[in-house]
Amino acid sequence: MLRASVVVPVYNAGEHLDRCAASLTTQTLSPDSYEILFVNDGSTDDSADRLHRIASEHAHVRVHHQENSGWPGKPRNVGVALARGAYVQFVDQDDELAPESLERLLALAERNQSDIVLGKVFGTMAGPSNVFKRTVERCTVKDAPLMESLTPHKMFRTSFLREHGITFPEGRVRLEDQLFMARAYVRARTVSILGDYPAYQWVRREDGGNNSGGATTATDYYGHLRAVVRAIHEGTEPGELRDHLLRRSYRVELLRPVTEPRVLQRKGKHLAEYFDVVRRMALECYPPGVRQGLPAVTGLRAALLEEGRLDSLVELATRTRRIKPRVAVEPPVWRDGKLAVRVVVHHVRGDGEPLGLVRRDGDWYLDPELLRGIEGAEDWKVEDPFAYAAGELLLQDTTTGHWWYPDAELTPSLRALGDGRHQVVMEGETLIDPALLSGGEPLAPGHHEVWLNSQMLGVGRRARVASHSRPHVAVGRAGGQVVAPRWAGPHAQLRLTAGGVGARPLTLVRRTLAATASHPGGRRVALRVGRSLPRGARRRARTWASRTHKWSLS
Known part of the structure; x- marks a missing residue:
């Protein structure tokens, strides 16, 4: 048996x-250990001709032709049925796998x-x-x-899918990916996550061709969401786990039409249609424990939805969209080769005042100024001020778009504001x-x-770590290269510029490739320039070169 089959509809x-x-x-991976099924x-x-050409050039490529089924569900199912690999990796025709994926x-x-x-996803x-x-x-x-x-762009044990009869719905079915993944997750005994290598490049086509096309109605869309909910019900027992799994679709899909910006964009009958459909589904499909586990503002939205x-x-959305994060950062310092960045973040209302809580008779209540005059929202009790509270720093490589997370999280606490008011800070x-x-x-x-990233009282925001005072930060050295922190751009955002030894390996590679562009070997030119680069830079150079689809670095 082959180790893997890559299935591409x-x-x-x-x-x-x-x-x-x-x-x-x-x-x-050695070509004799995996196959590619188109x-x-x-x-x-001309896709059929392209596929025949690709298959003629690569012995481990197989092509199967079938009549049009409408959407990717059936071709994926056919691919699993034909697969000879112990594992199946789904890839869409517009996307790519990084070389070592x-x-x-x-x-x-x-x-x-x-x-x-799960392979780490990146791209547009x-x-x-x-x-x-x-x-x-x-994990599970x-x-x-x-x-x-x-999304289904993951690797699955082939026998796991076959033994449990986990397949994609066929035909034009909305949320087919969610339905497939819900069925798989509730049955999986072991799940692994590859987080230290960007594996799957998910590409947005300029013509929008990789988005599900065609208009849909609220009834149609949420009818398909009901199928996802049923799959979770079928795979779990009533209780905490089921409530936990359902909470995601309630928070993301069900509340979306009644949350900014959607609830402020739709008007009249169009808005009323969505409201009626999602309210009916909230009342019919979700146990009470789902809403009870939501954080303050999200739980309030759920209550207002279910109460009609x-x-x-609409008024709550108008006010919450004005909530902004306020970040205070101390001057970063180097400590044992690591840059120590201390931050404090809290959220403020549209008037610039802190988003707060009030304490009355031993209970917490959501900010009265935020809710004043909103029918059914005043005196909204907050069971846990730290529910879903989270904060963390992350770095984005501005060249590749890759996101990396330092191994640390911020801690939530309450700060007194006076007159019985407090605020949550991270x-x-x-x-x-x-x-x-x-x-x-x-x-x-x-x-x-x-x-x-910060999440407090059910309001999530991403903010720049910035300081308009631009305090001096020393240059450091790590990983064999100079790392220069500075406050960059009009927002004075903290930016780390890595350079020094091996600072411009991709420039070197690009120039070398350009210089050999006329080589008669064409697509098969192999360059040994990568050998002279540091290990990490050599890997990145190979990745870049392979994406030109003309070169390989040895």
């Missing part, structure tokens, strides 16, 4: 198919006998997700936030280790911006 992919295929055929779903363009994902899967392996369709904050050898939906990652108070939801010191932050390797040469 194809429909009118055009030139995107060549880019996708190049990333799959050039994996570091399932052509009745394409009417299969090798790393399989090592993690085989080491843990995993049913599912993906923002930062702390699901991929770090590599996790073994009981102890990891897996429901926050519901649309006008109150604070703490984060040690940024430039020598290890990038998946255990040094930061790539270039610029890395520092951001802060």
